[in-house]
Amino acid sequence: MRRHATAVSTRWILRYLRVDDSWGACVARDAARALASTVSTARADKNARFNIVGFCSSPITSWRGFVVGSHQAERGTGASRDGRGGGKLSGSAKLNQEIIASRSAGEILAIVEDRGESFSKVNVATAVNRLYKVAKARDNLRRDPRYKRLLDLVRLHCGRFRAREVSNVAHGLGMLCANKGAGNIDKETAELLMRAVQKNANEMNPQEIANVLNAVSKLDAAAEAVSREGWKRLAEAAEWQARDMNPQGIANVLNALSKLDAAAAAVSQEGWKRLAEAAEQQARDMNPQDIANVLNALSKLDAAAAAVSPEGWKRLAEAAERQAREMNPQGNANVLNALSKLDAAAAEVSPEGWKRVGEAVERQAREMNPQGNANVLNALSKLDAAAAAVSPEGWKRLAEAAERQARDMNPQDIANVLNALSKLDAAAAAVSQEGWSYFSVAVERQSVAMNAQNVSNTLNAYAEMRKRRPQASAAVTETGWHSLAAATARTAPTMANQSIALTVDAAKKLDAFASAIDDEGWEILAAAVARMALDSNAQQAVLALSAVGWKQELARSLHRQGGFDALIGSIERNIDAIRRGYPPDFAKETRKTLDAIRLIYEHDDGAYGDERLEGLRTELQTKPGNRHK
Known part of the structure; x- marks a missing residue:
C-alpha cells in the first residue's frame, strides 16, 4: 500500500491512534518521526487521506481517517466491519461509499430521503461535504424538502460529532450557503452546530480549525450563535495550530478573522505573532488566491499586521509579485487595495513587481466587477509607483470598465471611483462624456444611501475636478445636485472633521451644489x-x-x-x-x-x-x- 505522509502535529497523531500500550507508543513515536521528516509544503489534495502504514510490526496493518473533502469512513481494528474484524463492510460504511460515489445533488438527496433514518454521524458529515461539491445554484436547495431533511439529520447527530465531523459539516454548510444558493442555516441548527464546535475546538487539527473559522465567516446565523467562550476556544485552537497550517489554511484563518470581529478580539498578542509567523513561513508556497486573501486580511487586522516582521513583508510582497499574472480580477483588486493600506508591504514591492501588477489590472479590467474596479482605481490613487506602471491603454481600459459598471455600483463604489479620478488625471482623461453622465446618474441614484464619507468624497471629487475636468460636474443634473444636498443634510451631523471641511469647501467651489442647499x-x-x-x-x-x-x-x-x-x-x-x-x-x-x-x-x-x-x-x-x- 502506498504511503502518503503529510505534515501533522504529534498531538494530532496521538489523538487518532488512541493507544496506550507499549506497542501503541511505538506506533505513535515512529509515525510522528516519519511524518515530520517528510513535511511537504505543497497543497494537500482536497481528497487526501492520512495513512500510517508499517512503522513497526503490529496487529494493525492500516489506519485511515479523512479530512475535509474525503469523508472516507474511518477504519480501525475492525470497528467498521460488522463487529467481526473482517468480512463485509457495515451498512454505514456501504452507505458512505454510495454517498461518495454520487455525482449530483439529486442523487445525494435521494439517499437522504430514502435512508436518512439509518445515517450515522459519519454519513451525515459525508453527505453534507459531498453535497457542497456536486450541488449547483440551480438545484434550489433552500426550497428542497430533502435538503431540510439533511439539516434535520445534522441537528439529530450534532451532539455526537467529534472534531472531524463537526468541521466537515460546518465547512460544507458554509460553502452551500455562500456559493450554492442554499441560503442561511436556521437558528436551531446554528446553535447546535456551534455548541459542537465549541466542545471539539481543542481537538481540531490545523485544517479543521481553518475550515471551521472559514465556514463561520460565511454563515451569519452561526457567527451569531457562538458564545464568548466559543470564540475564545476557536481563537486558542487557531493560535495553537498556526505553525502547522498549510498555505491555504493560514490564508483562510486570517481571512475569516478579518470578517469576524468577535473571533479577532479573542486572539492574544502571542497568537497574532504565531499567525503572522505562519503567514511569513508559508508565503513562498501560496497560490494566487492565498496571497491575495492574506494581504487583504492583514490590511484589516491591525494586530496581525503589527506582528509581521520586515522579512515577512518582503516575502509577502515577493509572493504577490510572483503570482500577479495568475491572479483573477478579484485577487488583483484585493492585492492592490491591501497594498494601498499596508505601507510596509508596498515598500517591499520592486519596480518589476509594480509593472506586473499594473499589467495584470490592465488585462483584467474588463472582467472586474463594480467593487473590484472601484477598489483598483482607489488603490492606484494612493500608490504612485503602481499608477506609474499603468500604460495609456491601461487607463483607457480601466475608465471604460468604470463607465460600464457605473449603473451597478453601490454608494461606496461610485464615491471611490470619483474620488480616485480626481487624483488620477490620466484615468480621468480617458473617461468619455457619456461616461461622466453614467457616473452622475449613479451618484443621483445612490446618494440616498451614501454615508457621510461617501457624500464628502463625492463632493470633494467634483470640486477638485471643476477646472481640470469641468465635464465631470457639468454632467450632474439639477436633480442630481438636489439629491447630493439632501444627502449632505442627512449625513452632516455624523461627519468627521475632515468630511465637514471638505463638504463646505465644495459648497464654496460648486455653485450648482450651493444653490441646491x-x-x-x-x-x-x-x-x-x-x-x-x-x-x-x-x-x-x-x-x-x-x-x-x-x-x-x-x-x-x-x-x-x-x-x-x-x-x-x-x-x-x-x-x-x-x-x-x-x-x-x-x-x-x-x-x-x-x-x-x-x-x-x-x-x-x-x-x-x-x-x-x-x-x-x-x-x-x-x-x-x-x-x-
Whole structure:
C-alpha cells in the first residue's frame, strides 16, 4: 500500500491512534518521526487521506481517517466491519461509499430521503461535504424538502460529532450557503452546530480549525450563535495550530478573522505573532488566491499586521509579485487595495513587481466587477509607483470598465471611483462624456444611501475636478445636485472633521451644489462647522473659514447659532501652523485665511466678531521674525 505522509502535529497523531500500550507508543513515536521528516509544503489534495502504514510490526496493518473533502469512513481494528474484524463492510460504511460515489445533488438527496433514518454521524458529515461539491445554484436547495431533511439529520447527530465531523459539516454548510444558493442555516441548527464546535475546538487539527473559522465567516446565523467562550476556544485552537497550517489554511484563518470581529478580539498578542509567523513561513508556497486573501486580511487586522516582521513583508510582497499574472480580477483588486493600506508591504514591492501588477489590472479590467474596479482605481490613487506602471491603454481600459459598471455600483463604489479620478488625471482623461453622465446618474441614484464619507468624497471629487475636468460636474443634473444636498443634510451631523471641511469647501467651489442647499441645509452645515471648530486642525479651520467668507448663507447660519466665535477660536488656536503653511506653497494657508477675513468684512451684515478678526489679520500680516517684537 502506498504511503502518503503529510505534515501533522504529534498531538494530532496521538489523538487518532488512541493507544496506550507499549506497542501503541511505538506506533505513535515512529509515525510522528516519519511524518515530520517528510513535511511537504505543497497543497494537500482536497481528497487526501492520512495513512500510517508499517512503522513497526503490529496487529494493525492500516489506519485511515479523512479530512475535509474525503469523508472516507474511518477504519480501525475492525470497528467498521460488522463487529467481526473482517468480512463485509457495515451498512454505514456501504452507505458512505454510495454517498461518495454520487455525482449530483439529486442523487445525494435521494439517499437522504430514502435512508436518512439509518445515517450515522459519519454519513451525515459525508453527505453534507459531498453535497457542497456536486450541488449547483440551480438545484434550489433552500426550497428542497430533502435538503431540510439533511439539516434535520445534522441537528439529530450534532451532539455526537467529534472534531472531524463537526468541521466537515460546518465547512460544507458554509460553502452551500455562500456559493450554492442554499441560503442561511436556521437558528436551531446554528446553535447546535456551534455548541459542537465549541466542545471539539481543542481537538481540531490545523485544517479543521481553518475550515471551521472559514465556514463561520460565511454563515451569519452561526457567527451569531457562538458564545464568548466559543470564540475564545476557536481563537486558542487557531493560535495553537498556526505553525502547522498549510498555505491555504493560514490564508483562510486570517481571512475569516478579518470578517469576524468577535473571533479577532479573542486572539492574544502571542497568537497574532504565531499567525503572522505562519503567514511569513508559508508565503513562498501560496497560490494566487492565498496571497491575495492574506494581504487583504492583514490590511484589516491591525494586530496581525503589527506582528509581521520586515522579512515577512518582503516575502509577502515577493509572493504577490510572483503570482500577479495568475491572479483573477478579484485577487488583483484585493492585492492592490491591501497594498494601498499596508505601507510596509508596498515598500517591499520592486519596480518589476509594480509593472506586473499594473499589467495584470490592465488585462483584467474588463472582467472586474463594480467593487473590484472601484477598489483598483482607489488603490492606484494612493500608490504612485503602481499608477506609474499603468500604460495609456491601461487607463483607457480601466475608465471604460468604470463607465460600464457605473449603473451597478453601490454608494461606496461610485464615491471611490470619483474620488480616485480626481487624483488620477490620466484615468480621468480617458473617461468619455457619456461616461461622466453614467457616473452622475449613479451618484443621483445612490446618494440616498451614501454615508457621510461617501457624500464628502463625492463632493470633494467634483470640486477638485471643476477646472481640470469641468465635464465631470457639468454632467450632474439639477436633480442630481438636489439629491447630493439632501444627502449632505442627512449625513452632516455624523461627519468627521475632515468630511465637514471638505463638504463646505465644495459648497464654496460648486455653485450648482450651493444653490441646491436650502435654509435648513445651511443650518445643519453651520452646526457641523461649529462642532468641528472645537478640535479642528489648521487645514480644516482654514477651509471652513474660507467657505464662510464665500458663502454668506453659511456665515449667517453660523452667526445665528453662536458658532462664529468657535470658528475664530479654531483659527487663533492654529495660528502658528497656518503661518507655517504646507508645502509646496507655504504662504497659501495664510493668504486663504486673509482672503476669508476680507470677504467676511464685505458681507451685507458686516463682520462677526470684528475685534478678534482684526487681531487675526494683524497677526497673519506680521512677518514671522517680528511676531513678538
